[in-house]
Amino acid sequence: MRIARFSSGDDVGFGVVDSESEGGPHILRLSGHPLLGESRPTGDRAALEDVRLLSPVLPSKVVCIGKNYRDHVAEMSDITGEGTAEPAVFLKPSTAVVGTGDPVFYPDVSSHVDYEGELAIVISRVCREVPPERAHDVIFGYTCANDITARDLQRSDTQWTRAKGFDSFCPIGPWVETGLTIEEASDLRITTTVGQEVRQDGRTSQLIHGIRDVIAYVTSFMTLLPGDVILTGTPAGVGPVTPGQRVTVTIEGVGELTNAITTRE
Incomplete structure (x- = not known):
């Protein structure tokens, strides 16, 4: 599974990258933070080309x-x-x-x-x-x-x-x-x-x-x-x-x- 952190407009979140979806790669939004608690698909999706990929994590070091x-x-x-x-x-x-x-x-x-x-x-x-x-x-x-x-x-x-x-x-x-x-x-x-x-x-x-x-x-x-x-x-x-x-x-x-x-x- 590929977990990305992305922005869409002013909204920042995590999602699963689906490279096999019809119509090209999409990102499936997740709720919460995949490293800091339970995270589930929300049902929202967007074309990968329509979002901005950010650094996938913000490490303390x-x-x-x-x-x-x-x-x-x-x-x-x-x-x-x-x-x-x-x-x-x-x-x-x-x-x-x-x-x-x-x-x-x-x-x-x-x-x-x-x-x-x-x-x-x-x-x-x-x-x-x-x-x-x-x-x-x-x-x-x-x-x-x-x-x-x-x-x-x-x-x-x-x-x-x-x-x-x-x-x-x-x-x-x-x-x-x-x-x-x-x-x-x-x-x-x-x-x-x-x-x-x-x-x-x-x-x-x-x-x-x-x-x-x-x-x-x-x-x-x-x-x-x-x-x-x-x-x-x-x-x-x-x-x-x-x-x-x-x-x-x-x-x-x-x-x-x-x-x-x-x-x-």
């Missing part, structure tokens, strides 16, 4: 796993160093989150901004100290993410907060796919396209630290809340984007996330 594909570790070793035995973890603020179709703003203080396509995990409930074998109990679903990074600031700063934390630097979407098992999500093709050119092409089976281990590690020291998001890492092929370009992260079985790079007027 975005937990990111760095250096989690060996080929990416190799290409970034001059900036981030070698891989580590345990997952490398950093945070993005909730204010960085935007949805598909929203602009990504190129900051004036940077001259080198990179895309990083990633599989994202959406957490279903309050959890801490989750053993790997119970990881499936706390996963609501999966979505696409783009860990936008001001690479020159990452290189010059002593930590990554500024480089990763600008407003709009965490596009996620277009929806949350809830129908995948951990095993299925652990072997999906992930591509990132700039314009018409494929820049990244990997599989989640190449993750150094898999989905179960990532959840177990993060929750060993941090409580996760419903709607929190874990970015699992990016494959090789990261590179710069400039204002005017469009970046699309596609994950098979999940969806397609597209954002335009722009400047603030």
Whole structure:
């Protein structure tokens, strides 16, 4: 099932995306919040093209796993160093989150901004100290993410907060796919396209630290809340984007996330 958050006029709500409906894809409105209580179909529906898809969740925090594909570790070793035995973890603020179709703003203080396509995990409930074998109990679903990074600031700063934390630097979407098992999500093709050119092409089976281990590690020291998001890492092929370009992260079985790079007027 694909759960989307959307707006129609001034109205914001959640719905189930029905791609097989007659007349094209539709969204079937749900009552309430699917992560914070009982949620049921209301009977209202709208054509998907007539609504605006928003970020599918509003996380309290975005937990990111760095250096989690060996080929990416190799290409970034001059900036981030070698891989580590345990997952490398950093945070993005909730204010960085935007949805598909929203602009990504190129900051004036940077001259080198990179895309990083990633599989994202959406957490279903309050959890801490989750053993790997119970990881499936706390996963609501999966979505696409783009860990936008001001690479020159990452290189010059002593930590990554500024480089990763600008407003709009965490596009996620277009929806949350809830129908995948951990095993299925652990072997999906992930591509990132700039314009018409494929820049990244990997599989989640190449993750150094898999989905179960990532959840177990993060929750060993941090409580996760419903709607929190874990970015699992990016494959090789990261590179710069400039204002005017469009970046699309596609994950098979999940969806397609597209954002335009722009400047603030």
